[in-house]
Amino acid sequence: MSISSTDVKHIANLARLTLTEEEVTNYTSQLNDILQFADKLNELDTSDVEPTSHVLPLVNVLREDEVRPSLTREEALKNAPDQKDGQVRVPAVFED
């Protein structure tokens, strides 16, 4: 499988990145190198192998839904780049 500069632009958009033409050229060639290298995994027959998503035998961690101390609104907003009336402010999402 090989990846074109159009693919790279499409992926960048999915990842919410805007790339310069130079970046598109570099990433197209670098991602191809990496994916080509990754193709070696196809040498292995894994049809009967279970995937490992996690090494520990994890189960859901549940607890009673009870009120506990948490961050104050002030603390939670401390790093917000823009805020108003105790809320994070962003450009309007919907047109007028």
Place this chain on the structure above:
Amino acid sequence: MSLLHEPISDIHKRLVAKEITPTDLVEESLTRIKKVDGKVQAFLMVDEEGARARAFELGERVKSGETLSTLSALPVGIKDNMATKGLPTTCGSKLLQNYEAIYDATVVQKLNAAHTITIGKTNMDEFAMGSSNENSGYYPVHNPWDLKRVPGGSSGGSAAAVAAGEVAFALGSDTGGSIRQPAAFCGVVGLKPTYGLVSRYGLVAFASSLDQIGPLTKDVRDSAYVLQAIAGHDAYDSTSANVEIPDYVSALTGEIKGLKIGVPKEMMGAGIDPGVKEKIEAAIRVLEGLGAVVEEVSLPHSDYAVATYYLLAPAEASSNLARYDGVRYGQRIEGENLLDLYHRTRSEGFGAEVKRRIMLGTYTLSSGYYDAYYLKAQKVRTLIRQDFESIFQDYDVILGPTTPTPAFMAGEKVDDPLTMYLNDICTVPVNLAGLPAMSLPCGRVDGLPIGLQLIGPAFSEANLLNTAYAYEQHGERLPKLDLEGGEA
């Protein structure tokens, strides 16, 4: 030489004997940083005021006769991807340059409870993505053994700070070797615990199924002390393991007679620098001399580990880093609309390697490619894990080099990501299998430290530390770095 080059237990004895005070220790650290960090650049931020205040507070408690823990008053460096309340936590990224943590990571809380003193935040590859620290969004760390060389990454700041005697110890995080590889390059001891042994609450997520926090220390006993302080179950981390924590320090007997050690032939093969191989073979002879039984074993799928890792880790990263959108925290670049704001913030805020990995991960998780790449890699991960399980049926420890070469030159691999990734060949299999492993110095080649890697079954840290301790008692030791005499 720095007082901070002394073992933790020696510093503690002096403190108890009132030969030194917590303030002496902090001043030693701050002075040392002033003298050498201009060259090493291990720190992104030094909290002089906070550290001095904390030292004063601890000094008062010593005077009032309070019994202090072994880690008391030790100046510590915290990798900048761990939340430290009231201090910046930038992850080495411009995108988070103004971010100030609003709570302490569990490991930081635990160290505070053990009365350590946070000196500052250590430099790192942006979002922990890198093997050379050249991906720091601010400035690169230089290897204290040769300033023209890289310190390794991504915990290069933590490793270099310990090697340079700027702090008593430091914390790092290891997703594919980010504690062990810089430990090897900088000639210090680095321990990556079993996945789940140390809480990751407050660690900025890179690849959640692989990330683990661990200590970077001057020697093995120090590593045991620090692990003791930070290990344990945490209700705030649902991937934290609920296991009993043994006494790691008292496990250090140095007795390894009959210990079965396997050396994977794949880790001693053609890709390994002859000088490195020679040092590892010398270390094997030391361990054999102590009664260990060393035999060749095989990790048949290790050749696939780097490819597997560089599919899985970027995939997880692309998802974890979606949160940096300029809305709730971090740098925001305003745009014409919200979508444009996301694009501008992320495109300007992230560096080249982070973008590369986000791109790779987004691609392999995208519709039509998931099965071919991500699922395939998860299946090969199972095979790699089984390779280790099968060896551990007959062996207690696996031994090999931490890195195929000593520290490389800055700039040498920076334009060739794949070559850079291949440097992780000895470390990534361990993360894929979730196992504990450590790197410790085993001598030098051309003046540069070499790392001996020991890998154990899950939750066998006590045995791993003891094996490392046995070697350290009888193996090659490194000199302490002065660094104060002009340009190195």
